[in-house]
Amino acid sequence: MEDQNSGLTVSTTDGATVVEMTHRKILDEINISRIGERLNAIVAESDTPKLVLDFENVSHMSSSALGMLITVHKHVREKDGSLWLCNIQPSIYEVFVITRLNEIFQIAKSRQEALEQLA
Amino acid sequence: MVGLVRKVVIASKLAEARKAEDALLREVRRCGYSDSVLFAIKLALEEGLNNAIKHGNAYDPDKMVELEFDVTPQQARITITDQGEGFDPDAVPDPTADENLERPCGRGIMLMRAYMDKVEYNRRGNRVRLLKHNR
Numbered sequence: 001m002e003d004q005n006s007g008l009t010v011s012t013t014d015g016a017t018v019v020e021m022t023h024r025k026i027l028d029e030i031n032i033s034r035i036g037e038r039l040n041a042i043v044a045e046s047d048t049p050k051l052v053l054d055f056e057n058v059s060h061m062s063s064s065a066l067g068m069l070i071t072v073h074k075h076v077r078e079k080d081g082s083l084w085l086c087n088i089q090p091s092i093y094e095v096f097v098i099t100r101l102n103e104i105f106q107i108a109k110s111r112q113e114a115l116e117q118l119a
Numbered sequence: 120m121v122g123l124v125r126k127v128v129i130a131s132k133l134a135e136a137r138k139a140e141d142a143l144l145r146e147v148r149r150c151g152y153s154d155s156v157l158f159a160i161k162l163a164l165e166e167g168l169n170n171a172i173k174h175g176n177a178y179d180p181d182k183m184v185e186l187e188f189d190v191t192p193q194q195a196r197i198t199i200t201d202q203g204e205g206f207d208p209d210a211v212p213d214p215t216a217d218e219n220l221e222r223p224c225g226r227g228i229m230l231m232r233a234y235m236d237k238v239e240y241n242r243r244g245n246r247v248r249l250l251k252h253n254r
Contacts, residue, residue: 028133028137029133029169029173030133060158060161060162060165062162062165062166062169062227063166063169063224063225063226063227063230064169064224066223066226067223067224067226068223070221070222070223071223074221091155091158095162095230098215098229098230098233099214099215099226099229099230100215100220101220103220104220104221
């Protein structure tokens with residue numbers, strides 16, 4: 001289901017919720033806030049959330065977007081859930097490495113690999 | 120080599136920042152910068168303008184943000200000035216320290232430093248100068 005408002009496409013595969021970021025740039029504060037609200041609502045709906053965030057379309061991210069992801073990650077862990085990020089472009093992955101957030105997040109190369117980890 | 124210095128003054132609104140960014144990035148593209156340098160400039164510009172609007176001017180509608188830029192095929196010089204009280208950038212906690220890794224904020228300055236060749240604040244802390252070479 002595509003949520004035009006927040007720029008997300010949400011689907012369910014093998015018990016996991018897969019969220020595809022449809023916006024190329026996750027920069028705008030209002031957009032980041034909407035994405036965060038939507039993701040936190042998805043986490044809240046599940047007893048033990050299994051979430052995959054697919055970044056294939058994303059070519060730019062700001063530190064505010066990283067902050068939003070950290071908050072979502074915290075909510076997932078509070079419910080003993082699992083969050084995987086996947087399909088992160090090399091330039092964006094470098095941002096994760098520079099900020100050491102690659103040590104916090106579970107990151108898979110592909111959506112398939114992320115789903116296998118959650119299975 | 121010094122090019123033409125352009126100045127854009129914007130209100131303390133993030134939507135205004137996007138327009139200012141577009142003006143600068145058009146110059147960067149026109150000068151034929153590589154994709155990786157373009158990515159770096161865009162990231163640093165985004166962080167710098169966000170900081171000026173959110174933390175510097177605290178979204179005060181009476182305060183403005185000034186963006187000055189001078190882009191040549193060799194380098195991009197960018198200055199962002201807000202009308203806030205300023206801050207001490209050295210007092211900002213290191214977001215890559217173990218104890219700060221999971222804090223949701225505080226990464227903007229370190230990302231600017233990581234992606235730009237030079238990042239300098241004035242004494243008051245309400246103006247940041249960024250330099251990026253095209254290589």
